[in-house]
Amino acid sequence: MDHNELEQRRKAATPRGVSVMYDFYASKAENATLWDEQGREFIDFTAGIAVLNTGHRHPQVVAAVQKQLAAFTHTAYQVVPYASYITLAERINALAPVQGAAKTTFFTTGAEAVENAVKIARAATGRPGIITFSGAFHGRTLLTMALTGKVLPYKKGFGPFPGSVFHARYPNAQQGISVEESLESIEYLFRSDISPQDVAAIVFEPIQGEGGFNIAPEAFVNGLRALCDRHGILLVADEVQSGFARTGKMFAMEYYPQAKADLITMAKSLGGGLPISGVTGRAEIMDAPEPGGLGGTYAGNPLAVAASLAVLDIIEQEQLCCRAQTLGAELVEVLQQSRIHCPAIADIRMRGSMVAVEFDDPATQKPDAKFTRLVQRKALDAGLMLLSCGIHGNVIRFLYPLTIPNAQFKQALEILAQALKS
Template sequence: MTIVESNATGRAVGGPGLPQRRHLVTEIPGPKSRALLERKSSAVARGVGITLPVFTDVAGGGVLVDVDGNSFIDFGTGIAVTGIGNAAPAVVAAVQEQVERFTHTCFMITGYDSYVGVAEALNRLTPGDHDKRTALFNTGAEAVENAVKIARSYTGRQAVIAFDHAYHGRTNLTMALTAKAMPYKSGFGPFAPEIYRAPLSYPFRDGLDGPAAAKKAIAVIEKQVGASSTAAIIIEPIQGEGGFIVPAPGFLTTLQEWATANGVVFIADEVQTGFARTGRMFASEHEGLVPDLVVTAKGIAGGLPLSAVTGRAEIMDAPHVGGLGGTYGGNPLACAAALAAIDSYENDGLLERAREIETLMLSRLRELQASDPRIGDVRGRGAMIAVEIVDPVTGEPDAALTSKIAAGSHANGVILLTCGTYGNVIRFLPPLSISDDLLHDGLDVVRQALEAA
């Protein structure tokens, strides 16, 4: 078995006190996880899969420990959720204090100050100094749906433009916005109408600069939909499930200029990119982009379910009273967690830490790319980095090799996720609380998995 230790101090509980090391004591999965997998197969719907077949006991800092005592380096963070680290002490304390006071009232019945506090924080932090309003929900998909509702209410139009490789969720409307069929859409139609798709800027594959790629997309929108029918454009400033695609400079701002000129609401889906993940509080800031509406979730509340739509006051206030909301939207436990998490993002140096992670990871991965032509592209920002795996002769996507790299990393104690329309992208989403030692060790494992494959 492999044992690698780094800053291995503290007691074996969740949070940063957990020993920060990769430490395998059984095969993967171990006997306790295998027993739980058997229980899962007879109790949980088949459609709910597990990427790495282990069951978590505790997690914190940059590691996750399974029920068999195996300690994994966490390069997944629950798909970009636990950016401040799992079981972060400030979040735990805030939730404990709140749960002793009350767990739920439904904000639409009787309000509470933490909902207002989260809205005030998002109004202050999202790009732009214009007057803003916020509404809170539960999941990223729910927030996306509400952003579309708000845009349609404001404009009186119906059509919504999404982009190639996009991922916006698993509900009916968000499946329509999502580009990838398997596993997200296949067999689940028909989908919501008045959704149209435009080409994305994909520098590694299209070779276009940002403005040229935007003009191509705008031509498709004008010819196939028409500006006068379009309520909104929705786009991820850096794509998530689609492959961590970073659009060429000028693509997003050119799209926004067109949207503004034509009365189209520009929605930035920052569900995966928000809250210091890319080295800025929001990825839109890298391009100087000021969206009309910003959708957030994932990293907002340190692991508790919460999402939001934040935007221009006149747009957000377009729906009638009672037109927005939900039973659990802005749950008080999640709001307490969010206020603690946001404080950490602002005051614990996590923006700077994300940029340090970017420097380290890009250096290591580009060094590996220079010696291995199967790595076609290395891209990303902050702690949102990816490598695209290709056939070294043809440049075509190599999903089979990508799967082997991920499986080899899993077997040796690194939680690693894949993504991309073609299944050939490895994505790195480490927590901002991770140590450099764990980053280097995890990247060594990935390098070994690539060599072995």
């Protein structure tokens, strides 16, 4: 197929609002390798935006989906239920770091999970208000755009957004926002915009994804928990990007043992490449909506449920939480060594294999998105795919499959080291 012809067809058939990062088209993929339609080979450090912690087409995922495909593909769980949905819920209930007995319900996308977490919180508290944070990303629906703390490209031209949503400041040492200032910004909202008695939930990412892989300090999360307990507010952890072994634990909230969330949202790597999301929470809170208040035609699709059960098996059998710690440490070592010849490196952040490097202009100390794009281009020319993030577009996030072969990972790190030489 002619590449230029395909590009013309894409532009004629699909809207410009669906941006495309690369100018090539996928033809096949295996674990951490992707081939384009011209047969070129790339090491995939994007993982479909954190969807492929277990890699492209893991054999156990493929086998599970094929087995389910031979049985049935859809009934709508709310019409005719199936046992695999219940089994997956039971397994996640046992894994999720929530206080006491837990329950789980499934959906299709991360945005759906976040929206339903808001619905559940409002039903449980009888309150309308939601507080989120600057730099947050929670989805592209109208409600999740309102929750999101980044205007371009997500919110521009799409308002007005649903009301009763307020943004506090997320702590960020690189930007000079302390834990104390962040918690005080919530207290300021209570004084200026909404009474705490009208707030249903505080929704936050333990590690901001699109915001730049900013890691929530323990004091901040403990402060949120204390504030929520004081005012009867529910704490919602958005783990859509950070869940399922990426951080070296099944969920990033396991790093905060004194501050368990009331609700946790999940998606992305749960399905190993198939679309599925979920909300897990304290049983009494999850039971707040009336029967029929939760669900969706494709929610908890049986093919995706089968894939998810396989993903949980793979994480356990291949010890991917431990592997995430090992690979992340190796990557950070390369990044630290690169500081010698790359003065643009302003910060390196790591929690397991949720790793990011931030670039500033050495002369001005301002965020340097141009240099970030240069590193991406140099890496791509050598066969390594990288993703950027951050409010200023000056952060590269690393989302390699945790199943990547050691030799291929070493090759990728060599490419990265060369790309960082300025």
